[in-house]
Amino acid sequence: MNLYGYIPESVNEGPGLRAVIFISGCRHACPGCFSPDSWSFRAGEQFTAERQQQILHEVTAHPLLDGVTLCGGDPFFSAEECLPWVRRFREACPDRTVWAYTGFTYEELVADPIRAELAWLCDVIVDGPYVASERDISLPFRGSRNQRLVDVQGTLRDQQIVTVSLDSL
Numbered sequence: 001m002n003l004y005g006y007i008p009e010s011v012n013e014g015p016g017l018r019a020v021i022f023i024s025g026c027r028h029a030c031p032g033c034f035s036p037d038s039w040s041f042r043a044g045e046q047f048t049a050e051r052q053q054q055i056l057h058e059v060t061a062h063p064l065l066d067g068v069t070l071c072g073g074d075p076f077f078s079a080e081e082c083l084p085w086v087r088r089f090r091e092a093c094p095d096r097t098v099w100a101y102t103g104f105t106y107e108e109l110v111a112d113p114i115r116a117e118l119a120w121l122c123d124v125i126v127d128g129p130y131v132a133s134e135r136d137i138s139l140p141f142r143g144s145r146n147q148r149l150v151d152v153q154g155t156l157r158d159q160q161i162v163t164v165s166l167d168s169l
Contacts, residue, residue, distance in 0.1 A: 001025075001081035004035075004044035004073055006055060008062070014099040014124065014141060016066030019059045023047070023075040023082060028103035032132035034143070038073040052085050060092045067097035067123070076102045076109060079118040086121045097123040103130070106150045106161060124164055125150045140166055 002024035010020045025041035026033075037043060045051070059068060068089060075082050086098060098121060102109065106127045110116040119125060126142050127150055134144035141149060154162030 001047045001078045002042060002044045003047040003051060004038040008058060009065070010069070012141075013069040013071060013101070014067065014097070017064050018067050018069045018099070019055070019062070019065055020069045020071055021055065021075075023070060023072045023078050025077045026072050026074040026103065027077060028074060028129050030103060030130040030132075032135070033130055035073075041073075041077075043073075047081075056085065056088055056092065059089065065096060067093075067099065070098070070100040070122075072101065074102050074104070075100055076104055076115050076118060079112075079115045083114070083118055083121070086118065090121060099124045099126065101126045103128065106148070106152075106155065119152060120156065122152050125152055 003022065004024040005022035007020040010018050013020045022038060024038055024043040026039045029039060059065060070082065089098065100122045102125060104115070104127060106119070106125055109119045109125070126147055128147040131144045131146050134146045136145050139145065148161070149164040151162040151164045
C-alpha cells in the first residue's frame with residue numbers, strides 16, 4: 001500500500017481539526033476528480049510500518065486533533081492494508097473520530113467482508129462517486145449532491161442508512 005499524502009492538520013475533510021491520510025489507488029476514475037494523480041496504486045511513497053508508526057505517533061500526540069480522515073485515491077481499495085492502522089488508532093484514541101471518503105456506496109462496502117470491517121471502524125463515511133453534473137460547492141465535506149455523510153454507528157444501530165445531521169457537528 002502506498003501513501004499518496006499526509007496532512008497533519010486540516011479543517012476541510014470533516015469537522016474540527018483532523019489529520020488526513022491519502023491512500024494511493026482508485027479504480028472509480030470519476031470524471032472531474034480533484035486528484036486523478038492518486039489513482040495509481042504506485043503513486044506516492046510506500047506506507048511502511050515505520051511511516052505508519054510515525055504518523056500514528058504524531059496523531060496521538062496532537063492534543064487538538066478531533067480525529068483522522070482517510071482519503072485517496074480510495075482507501076477502501078486497500079481496506080485490508082488500512083485495517084491494522086485504523087485499529088491501532090482506535091485503540092490509542094478511542095475518543096477521536098474516523099472519517100473516510102470513498103467512491104463506493106455504503107451498501108457496496110458492506111457487501112464485501114474486508115471493506116465492511118474497515119467501514120465499521122469509521123464514524124462517518126462520505127460515500128458515492130463524485131458526479132460532476134451533481135457538483136455543489138455549498139455542500140459541507142463533499143463535492144456532489146449524490147454523496148452522503150453516512151453515520152456508520154447510527155446505520156448499524158437502526159439497520160438502515162442514517163446520515164449525519166450537520167447541526168450535530
